[in-house]
Amino acid sequence: KQEVTQIPAALSVPEGENLVLNCSFTDSAIYNLQWFRQDPGKGLTSLLLIQSSQREQTSGRLNASLDKSSGRSTLYIAASQPGDSATYLCAVRVPGSARQLTFGSGTQLTVLP
Amino acid sequence: KAGVTQTPRYLIKTRGQQVTLSCSPISGHRSVSWYQQTPGQGLQFLFEYFSETQRNKGNFPGRFSGRQFSNSRSEMNVSTLELGDSALYLCASIGYPGGKVKQFFGPGTRLTVL
Numbered sequence: 190k191q192e193v194t195q196i197p198a199a200l201s202v203p204e205g206e207n208l209v210l211n212c213s214f215t216d217s218a219i220y221n222l223q224w225f226r227q228d229p230g231k232g233l234t235s236l237l238l239i240q241s242s243q244r245e246q247t248s249g250r251l252n253a254s255l256d257k258s259s260g261r262s263t264l265y266i267a268a269s270q271p272g273d274s275a276t277y278l279c280a281v282r283v284p285g286s287a288r289q290l291t292f293g294s295g296t297q298l299t300v301l302p
Numbered sequence: 303k304a305g306v307t308q309t310p311r312y313l314i315k316t317r318g319q320q321v322t323l324s325c326s327p328i329s330g331h332r333s334v335s336w337y338q339q340t341p342g343q344g345l346q347f348l349f350e351y352f353s354e355t356q357r358n359k360g361n362f363p364g365r366f367s368g369r370q371f372s373n374s375r376s377e378m379n380v381s382t383l384e385l386g387d388s389a390l391y392l393c394a395s396i397g398y399p400g401g402k403v404k405q406f407f408g409p410g411t412r413l414t415v416l
Contacts, residue, residue: 223405232392233407240402278345287358288333288396288403292345
């Protein structure tokens with residue numbers, strides 16, 4: 190059974206700092222990995238989607254990498270801003286589960302002004 | 303394109319009642335998935351529908367059911383509500399931008415069971 194872990198559970202950084210969020214998964218047989226952002230009490234906003242054949246994806250100040258063989262992904266946020274404060278979730282899609290996503294528990298990020 | 307619509311946004315029910323939640327996917331999307339989010343269990347998969355057929359089901363009791371209509375709108379129903387059913391219920395509309403499967407989530411329905 191696929192399990193997804195995100196460490197740390199919470200992170201607080203000063204504005205302007207570059208930071209890395211971690212995601213690990215137990216079964217390397219994945220179709221893709223997706224990073225989401227969730228603001229308090231709201232739905233999920235997709236940030237980046239990495240296919241299993243890709244190593245990384247970039248969007249603006251965000252860069253996500255994928256190392257399928259080691260079961261790890263990182264989300265790099267450059268020059269963090271208070272508006273980046275949110276919970277960041279990673280999720281994997283695995284073969285044999287239709288389009289079901291298995292989520293990590295998230296990292297709650299606070300960027301201090 | 304309009305995003306995913308979920309109604310109602312907030313619900314308060316009492317134990318033993320039943321509830322129906324609705325999700326309208328992005329126009330043109332034929333697949334919908336439902337997830338339950340709680341502080342203790344995080345995000346857990348409920349079920350997925352494609353063209354009115356359930357394709358996959360998560361590990362939830364039979365009190366949780368769903369369906370999809372010919373216009374791709376989906377509903378989920380929870381019968382005999384329990385306190386532990388209090389959660390944010392999220393619907394995802396599944397699309398294929400650039401040929402790749404991608405999930406687009408709605409704002410959720412916040413269910414409180416008293």
